[in-house]
Amino acid sequence: MISEHLVDLSRLQFAATALYHFLFVPLTLGMVWLLVIMEAVYVMTGNVIWKDMTRFWGKLFGINFALGVTTGITLEFQFGTNWAYYSHYVGDIFGAPLAIEGLMAFFLESTFIGLFFFGWDRLTRRQHLLVTLLMALGTNLSALWILIANGWMQNPVGAEFNYHTMRMEMSNFWVIIFNPDAQAKFVHTVSAGYVTGAMFMLSISSWYLLRGRDLEFAKRSFRVAAAFGFASVCSVIVLGDESGYTVGEAQQTKMAAIEAMWETEPAPAGLKLVAGINEKEMKNDWEVELPWVMGLIGTRSASKEIPGINEIMAKNRERIYSGIKAVKMLEELRKGSTDPVVYTTFEIHKQDLGFGLLLKKYVVDVDQATPEIVERAVKDTVPKVFPMFWGFRVMVALGFAMLAVFTCALYFSIRGCFAERPWLLKWALWMLPAPWLACEFGWFVAEYGRQPWTIYGVLPTHLSVSTLSVNSLYGSLAGFVGFYTVLLIVEMYLMVKFARQGPGSLGTGRYEYEPVHA
């Protein structure tokens, strides 16, 4: 059996690289639409300040893109090294969207990004705007395919297990594409990217306004960011609610852990704002609750119950015992049994095969699992509640804090007096890290909450890991973390350097702090 240390190290490596990678992604997703908006205004009005805005913010977008591009490749490395069994088991399904994403990224995104930067003097205004629009579509379509792959890990629909090939095989491509989890995740994630882009522009514009420099440029940028950010943060909240609803349908354990709901409560359940979680005794020592709210938003009904952790664990216990039969029948079939009873029994219990495989963490022969071992496996089916509960609340709190700042920014933009509100400008400046933090906490909740599965209900994490040496994993982990840390430092250095230069760095002669060229 694979050692738990090896599993934890592989998970840590994937989590660290994915979290670093996602520091770059949301800014690209969001900034690109802001560029489309500013350039569209330029094409419509012919006012050159909008072109300058597109070019200047495009520069900062370019820094982030150049530093962020290919940072996802280390994740793909790991599918072939640390997660080879996972790749074999589900590669037929998981590989297709990843391959399409690669093609999208190279042929759409990269081509049009090249044209965006080098096409200003070679294309007409309208042609260049079309390029910017296609760049935005390419960037967002790349995200769509990644999130289809991830959505399938959360809710594996449109696929069947084949015991001959020991793989999950695609039974319906369109079901995978239109998987409700994937679609909800996609719109929620890209909206979070839009918020990130808007907050980035709002914060830097606020800094210019606080310094009293490039006022016309900064004011227009601030207004665009405020309007786009307000619309985006509203989308994130509404679509996040939809994402939560799909989680409640497909991943009840995750939902129960997020809500620290140990027992099934009468419908409609209350929403816990804060709670003192006692993981050991599986209860909350205290809690502050808003009555009915969770039931209404989690089930869209006043009469439907949300199952608590204990009820889910009882169901999972049944599924583990059913899964033991599936594993035994699979073993018989793999030995070459042609007994129709074996085949029929396997088909009956096949949907619980993954639950039977959870026992492989503790015993080689699942038939030998004692009731104590089954209980350990049952407990494994629930992720730790404390980090889920608080991780989710930090994300939501950051989301509402951003809603507040964008609402104020938009309100004072409409009234035309935001530049005379230094408290608002300082607030907007200090909120700069908020969207990144919210994104990272969101991904943590989504992925940690899927444990103990790599493919929810199908493939346990401990069976997905390859048998690598611990030393090689420590080496590659250090290498990846060092690599990403250096990239992040370079990104921050370049961002600060060119943001401080401001639109003067365009060399148009229309702004302050123009660089002197020899």
Place this chain on the structure above:
Amino acid sequence: MKNGDRPLVRHLTIAVIVKLLALTLLWWFFIRDAGVHPDTVDVAVHVSGVASQPGVALPSSQLQGVRP
């Protein structure tokens, strides 16, 4: 490309080249020889523990100990 863009393009070109070199080095040291290529039998052994289809030799990786 305008004059004002040149310093940034220079910076980004260096950054991308260094990044690609770093990725190549990471691949060379940690990934190149670390690839695992399980076939159906390997996965069957890994997942279902002992079984394989008749006529197919069991791989050496089947020899697994019980975790203490």
